[in-house]
Amino acid sequence: MVSVINTVDTSHEDMIHDAQMDYYGTRLATCSSDRTVKIFDVRNGGQILVADLRGHEGPVWQVAWAHPMFGNILASCSYDRKVIIWKEDNGSWDKMYEYTGHESSVNSVCWGPYEFGLILACGSSDGAISLLTFTGDQQWDVKKISNAHTIGCNAVSWAPAVVPGSLIDQPSGQKPNYVKRFVSGGCDNLVKLWKEEDGQWKEDQKLEAHSDWVRDVGWAPSIGLPTSTIASCSQDGRVFIWTCDDPAGNTWTPELLHKFNDVVWHVSWSITGNILAVSGGDNKVTLWKESMDGRWACISDVSKGQGAVSTITDTQQTEQ
């Protein structure tokens, strides 16, 4: 079942473009074409406006919460070419950092896993991806991947923190030697994987399957298995699930989840990585789940937050 437990009236004056819960699921951040970012306390079914953040000069496309170990930090990106990092101190939210290094709309922001420290990836219509790393003392280190996606980058998503070689066991004690990776999607119809080597970001893989803009990418959370999974969705209506079993991360296999009749805007993995939410044109939201035999099936159509959930059985699978 998908049942509404809270309806938040955001009072945004224009289209809402993103809504994200914080790590604990107690606060909601929204952003809109009205150039504002709003934060609501939604604990226990409430909706208390905590902050109305103004600073962008254009529509705000995305918001992203940092891991709470760093405090209450929210990043937002806008058509005004800026990325703003907001921070709560003593109950009031203020700008912590403003990044103006992009030459066009910044379409996507995503915080890296907390194991990597406070690091933000930003994808822009100027085709570049920026990586902002907090180095202390209000200093941010900026690395920029120019021309990552011709005509523009639409989405970035970090890989979970895993140590190569021992994908399951992470030695405690000493700091594990994580390899930083993320995935991006762009107007060149490509999904690209990026890897940091010796402090430099390099293109690791180029995944081709979409025939139109890649609208969103989502790297699935690690559930302790050595398989890496990425979902990508596109203007062409297709959603692909990319999987990689080899530890080197070189062989990615696409599986078509579904071909929708309209643009697919957004994909989002559940925290446990077993359900994928797909949202597309015509306000269509669907939930997808992998069955035991590894096939993906739609388990729910969600409309205005409501929907039934069907269970996948093997017989249904074979019928499909």
Next chain:
Amino acid sequence: MRLKEIQRTAHQAWSPAGHHPIHLALGTSAQQLDASFNTTAALEIFEVDFSDPSLEMQLKGSLPTTNRLHSIVWVNFGMGADGTGGRLVGGSENGTLTVYNPEVIMSARADADAVVGQSDKHTGPIRALDFNPFQSNLLASGANDSEIYIWDLNNFSSPMTPGAKTQPAEDISVVSWNRQVQHILASASPSGKAVVWDLRKNEPIIKISDHSNRMHCSGMLWHPEVATQLVLASEDDRLPVIQMWDLRFATSPLKVLENHTRGILSISWSQADPELLLSSAKDNRILCWNPNTAEVIYELPTANQWCFDVQWCPRNPALLSAASFDGRITVYSVMGGSLKAQQQSTADKVTACSYDTIVPPLKKPPKWVRRPVGASFAFGGKLITFENPKQAPVQSPQPVPRQVFMSQVTTETEFLQRSRELQAALQSGSFNNYCQAKIQNAKSDAEQDIWKFLLVNFEDEARIKFLRLLGFSKDDLDKKVALPRESYLACNHSLCPSFEDTDGLISQALLVGNFEGAVDLCLNDGRYAEAILLSISGGEELLKKTQQKYLSKQKNSISMLISSVVTQNWRDIVQSCELDNWKEALAALLTYAHPEEFARLCDTLGGRLEHEKTEKRCLQACLCYICSGNIEKLVECWASQRESSTPLGLEDLVEKVMMLRKSIERLRNSEVAVQSPILAEKLTCYAGILAAEGSLGTAMTYLPENTDQPGIMMLRDRLFHAQGEASVGQQPPNSFNRANVSTAKPAPAAAAPKAQIMQLYAPCPSPGFLPHQPFHQPQPMLIGGPSAFSPPGPPMSAANLSGPPLQPSSSTPGGMPPMPSPGVPPTSFMPTTSIPSGPMPPSSQPGAPVPMYPGGLHSQGPAPPMASGPYVPMGSGYPQGGPGAPAVKPFPAPAVAPPPTGKWSLCIQKVPDNYTPPAPITAPVMGFPVEAPQPHDHAQVPPGAPQEPSVQLLQQLPAERVEQKEIPAEHMVLKSTFDSLVQRCQLAARDPQTKRKLDDAAKRLGFLYDKLREQSLSHNILNGLHEISRCVASQNYQRGLEVHTQVVSSSNFSEISAFMPILKVVMTIANKLGV
């Protein structure tokens, strides 16, 4: 921003929106010559590949043509399902209309003609072409002399006309199909007049003209979404405007877009966003308008040349191509970006740095980048969704509600249902009903077996019921023993296939402890040796009787089972029995095995079964583990065979584990914490699924406590905070199972700290066990300071959160262990505490209730409070070894005890007043060729009697002890008192058995002293020992025994088992001897 460029003087046509990859067709322009005066003509198709960052476009095909073109379109007609193909239609300067197949041009096949249709119907240059957006086979063309034709690409030879030619005759410069109504076509001429045709009526329905006579119509387009609106562009330098008309008010233009300074040459209206209208003019500018507001929202950075043709790319809405008179075709993006960055990869081709400018994007974001819908997951299976109305009605009085929905997603309906049932059972304590329901609904026999075993743990007389479940029924056997022997021969006991005839009966009798029956059977069968051996175990009277019979007849036979029964060597049985006989082996353990060894033996048997790695064996192993109460092994074994990663698979496992744990807790009247990595992993996984399904509170109860694993700690922290204010009033996170305590039986002062219970389960004292720790509260990290961003460790800070102020650590997790109050007499334990552990001195507690032979206790006397019959505790109040562990052997019954009634009286009346068996009888036991070598001390043990707890183990320990610390001074008094007591007794003792016991006592008290040296004894026990010591010093042994009972009943047995029993023995002897 410039993306691609090529030197051509050509008209252009983008491939249709459905076409992939994107192609651009270029047909050589008519009426334009370059300096070479070259008059050749060609149709070329280029691929626009943006994964290639260079400005190059790859030529995919080329076709020489006889005529130069005035117009070209690429239509969907004939496009394959794969998004390739379609038709290119070119209108030439001499009036020829040609249809090309672009696939043939690109494949350059010699066998196919790229030209699939041609017509010379038009009499002059064809300047106007448009295809119908609804029926891709319909094409409109316009030429000189008011000629307009409608072509059907399916039947190309005979075009239609939209109606009678307009008069006076003039050129047709534009034709355009309405984007909403498929039978409406508009045409326009350079004179500025536009005509709208209705093809169903075959006549013009409206004419548009602003009467200024200065409109020189170069372009006309219908609104992409509003059926009645169109724009007209004027080429006249005196009126360089775009007029927007609405046919509902066709007297004057609705809006006039004024910004160009010279005549407009070309316009293009984005189909992806109606607020984007491109225009190129003789002022060298390309502008992008919002036609609704008549404002210029963008100006493309262009070269200083007129562009005579601009076109939005139908597929990629951010792209447009522009054809300029200086012979370039350029592809631009309106999304901005840096030209320099673009061209870095083609640095060698960049001649000037004039492009080193940042090109801003459109002022207003185009529709196609404005995400209208979203669905994102959040912790706890929450789904956050928002949607936006498709197209808000223009100037709607009601503001659009901007709502975000927070929904709970639950996908595992059955899992949640079963989890709720389990939770209800755990909270209500109705374990029996729960197990019963599970048995009834079990899907397989194996599943049913497991639930039956689990259920038995909650019932009285568990051991007998275990035997029954294994197929051994005392009652049945009693009847059979009573029957004439002949009838057995026909009766092949199905559950004992390996034992047949008399052998089988003997085995069964032994397995259920029926010595008399077994002896009778042996005698009847002439197996005297066995009969004698058994009768030794069965009691003096039986022995005498058997000996008599043996004197009259004489035969021989051997069986391992008898050997084991006589020698108590159960390790051999479990280590070497055929696995097909696992039931018999388990039954033997249930009947005979010493409580101390029982669990280990069960586990050994289970381990062998598990080692087979077949599903059947593993399920059998699970039954062994259930008997022994070994949760960890149960989990391991189960997980090795059954799917336990799926929610339902995990639920299957957790249900069993929780029930087993509850049954053990019920026996011990205290909580059981199992520190098993695999169980912790499974429970964490289980909690994770519960959390993902939104059952945050329930998830918290399953999350393992006392862990320093980052993953578990993080989940706990997340669960705690996620519950919001609801969790503030909650019990601390690890108040796990608390609710159930009240449902246990009346609790004597016997609850022990979990840590000690833990040790009961550990096969050896677990050195890694840490004292109960409160919920880990990580160090608060201050944001902003450099230290806050040092390499983050796993613990997370809850600091800086405005969350609930109450941290879970604020109360003592797990609670204080209920301390047994010394003043409270352990009344409920009185009946059992008099039952000695291990071999009983003959003088013990005359008149105390006699422990029945296993299974018989319920028939007489009050039931012990914790468990009846088979669960008679070892004097400590704690059953040892697991729920199924058998009771103390029957031999301790004092000689003076009144003979109980019942058929097992023989066994009970047997009083071994000799600790060692008579040598002549022991000798034959030793002489039997037992499969496994017998430990050396077996000769010291009476056959049929259990060994002293862990004799071997205890004897081995001192050898490993390298260094001995001193006994703390405050406890030296214990050593001196007890040692002197033993010495006094040794002096006074006369009979050899007592002397032997005292010798043993001297040795065993060493373990107490070791514990004192290690300072590993709890405060409670030490107090008790000092109290006993004071009693001994004052020769008040009766009081000493009372204190002893209190200590034993309120302590962890494993902690004291090495020395407390012998202390009691010594005091009892001392009391008897009066020293």
